[in-house]
Amino acid sequence: MKNLNRLILILGDQLDLQGSALKDFNAKNDEIIMIESINEAQYVWSHKAKIALFLSAMRHFAQALEERQYPLTYIKESTLPIVEVLRQQLIHKKISRLVCVLPGEWRLKVAITELAQDLSLELEMREDEHFFCSRQDFVNWTAGKKELRLEYFYRLMRKTHGILVDADGNPEGGQWNFDQDNRKPYPKKGPGIIDPPPTFEPDPLTRKVLAYVNKKYKDHPGNLDQFYWPVTRDQALKALNYFVKYRLQNFGTFQDAMWTDTPFGWHSLLSSALNLKLLNPREVIATVLIAWKKYGLDLSTVEGFIRQILGWREFVRGMYYLDMPQMSQANYYNHQRPLPKWYWSGKTSMACMNDTIKQTLEYGYAHHIQRLMVTGNFALLAEILPSEVSNWYLAIYVDAIEWVELPNTVGMALFANGGRFTSKPYIASGAYIKRMSNYCGSCKYKPEVRFGETACPITTLYWNFLIKHRAQFDANPRTRLMTANLKKISDPDQKAIKKHAQELLSQLDGL
Numbered sequence: 001m002k003n004l005n006r007l008i009l010i011l012g013d014q015l016d017l018q019g020s021a022l023k024d025f026n027a028k029n030d031e032i033i034m035i036e037s038i039n040e041a042q043y044v045w046s047h048k049a050k051i052a053l054f055l056s057a058m059r060h061f062a063q064a065l066e067e068r069q070y071p072l073t074y075i076k077e078s079t080l081p082i083v084e085v086l087r088q089q090l091i092h093k094k095i096s097r098l099v100c101v102l103p104g105e106w107r108l109k110v111a112i113t114e115l116a117q118d119l120s121l122e123l124e125m126r127e128d129e130h131f132f133c134s135r136q137d138f139v140n141w142t143a144g145k146k147e148l149r150l151e152y153f154y155r156l157m158r159k160t161h162g163i164l165v166d167a168d169g170n171p172e173g174g175q176w177n178f179d180q181d182n183r184k185p186y187p188k189k190g191p192g193i194i195d196p197p198p199t200f201e202p203d204p205l206t207r208k209v210l211a212y213v214n215k216k217y218k219d220h221p222g223n224l225d226q227f228y229w230p231v232t233r234d235q236a237l238k239a240l241n242y243f244v245k246y247r248l249q250n251f252g253t254f255q256d257a258m259w260t261d262t263p264f265g266w267h268s269l270l271s272s273a274l275n276l277k278l279l280n281p282r283e284v285i286a287t288v289l290i291a292w293k294k295y296g297l298d299l300s301t302v303e304g305f306i307r308q309i310l311g312w313r314e315f316v317r318g319m320y321y322l323d324m325p326q327m328s329q330a331n332y333y334n335h336q337r338p339l340p341k342w343y344w345s346g347k348t349s350m351a352c353m354n355d356t357i358k359q360t361l362e363y364g365y366a367h368h369i370q371r372l373m374v375t376g377n378f379a380l381l382a383e384i385l386p387s388e389v390s391n392w393y394l395a396i397y398v399d400a401i402e403w404v405e406l407p408n409t410v411g412m413a414l415f416a417n418g419g420r421f422t423s424k425p426y427i428a429s430g431a432y433i434k435r436m437s438n439y440c441g442s443c444k445y446k447p448e449v450r451f452g453e454t455a456c457p458i459t460t461l462y463w464n465f466l467i468k469h470r471a472q473f474d475a476n477p478r479t480r481l482m483t484a485n486l487k488k489i490s491d492p493d494q495k496a497i498k499k500h501a502q503e504l505l506s507q508l509d510g511l
């Protein structure tokens, strides 16, 4: 056995040959280790497509390392947790220096740190360079601030990185935000022809993974019939170039729109490639800026897209490391109900929930507004225990890694951290879903009916939530208008709403 210097751990969401773990890699003395652990697919009941995506992308990455003749130990399908495999390997190889990149999940960060203490390792946990903002820069930005809001962080990021600003730091087009041009519903007749996202036919390696996942995880949610995700860097780059050429043009306008059997709209579908680190956000933004000029795209759509990457993606990541581990326990409203069973099957009579969950099971994908304002909104209004909701999101989406999933679920969708970084709970009645989609047209409920047999459950639960939390909503200038509308509802009607809501809440599984 050669005298090894360092073991370089590469996790399943750190698949970048240029990543900080491999920066000073020395093939003579260092060895890379990659570990597949069944535990990672089972600690939440993961969608088959999420498991397959990770395994296929990891195995392709291992191939790329081997092509470069990098020494690699690749552990397949271990029944042990990652850190236990790592312990065995470190002991077996007699290595006392471990290098890795900061994991995207707190539990792994803690487990690796504890392992290092246990074995008296020299541990180098390096910054993940797939973000514009380092953890320390984010902490510095929060210092002394009473309110942590995306908008101010985003403007700072634009100025710091010279993105869509002039030489004096003023925003391109004279404004920071083009929301009034973006976020429209589809025309009444429907979305029309949408350029579909590119699909990547599974190669033999992926087909083997798909067969394995179908067998090993046959009881897990979702299916693999539509598995066309990019699993290599080359494919991820193709997906990016295709998006900016054909789909970015309408991204902004229809960013929030929903329509039956239109799972992807004009969205980029780049989150999984970004989160596995097949793509770097810097190259994504650079490509978007080139496309803006090359294809004469509207500034509104370009800004709307860049806001998601440079704004939200960076912001939630900063918040995650700032607020963990408390974030995972947050439960501002003390909600305790279990997640309705149909979240795992889509078998519900609510058309909006049915469509969103069905496409989620089909593809492991739903776009932001479906996650926030359909499944997330319902979970908040139905008073579901935040950790149950969070485990669902973490399990069911191909792009789900805790650093991005948890703040979106706990902070944005559920207001479970009491507005730590949002100014109000994002709640909506059926009227919003009716305005932004065609779901209500095929639903047995009526979005405008507040109680009774034909009442939309989301509308009933929305008004019930407002009645229950009236004082909180009255006290906030941004939500006062919502409770002002409550005053227009008579006392007997409010009583009927409360009664109907109690009936719904007591039998959520039957909805």
Ligand SMILES: Cc1cc2nc3c(=O)[nH]c(=O)nc-3n(C[C@H](O)[C@H](O)[C@H](O)COP(=O)(O)OP(=O)(O)OC[C@H]3O[C@@H](n4cnc5c(N)ncnc54)[C@H](O)[C@@H]3O)c2cc1C
Binding pocket: 267, 268, 269, 270, 271, 272, 274, 275, 305, 308, 309, 312, 313, 314, 316, 366, 367, 368, 369, 371, 372, 376, 393, 394, 397, 399, 400, 401, 404, 405, 406, 408, 409, 412, 413
């Ligand atoms: C409850 C909930 C859970 C979520 N869980 C995840 C998750 O596990 N993983 C994940 O990547 N995103 C998550 N999001 C954010 C967002 O919904 C997805 O990033 C987006 O839908 C991915 O699809 P897309 O690539 O087509 O995105 P697009 O709509 O095309 O947006 C472009 C990119 O911007 C980034 N982005 C957009 N919105 C956000 C956001 N709110 N936070 C962070 N990045 C954002 C993503 O990288 C995305 O690929 C969640 C949102 C909610 C409300």
Ligand code: SF4
Binding pocket: 350, 351, 352, 353, 429, 430, 431, 433, 434, 439, 440, 441, 443, 444, 445, 446, 447, 456, 457, 458, 459
């Ligand atoms: S009526 Fe209510 S439950 Fe039915 S689709 Fe519309 S919002 Fe959803």
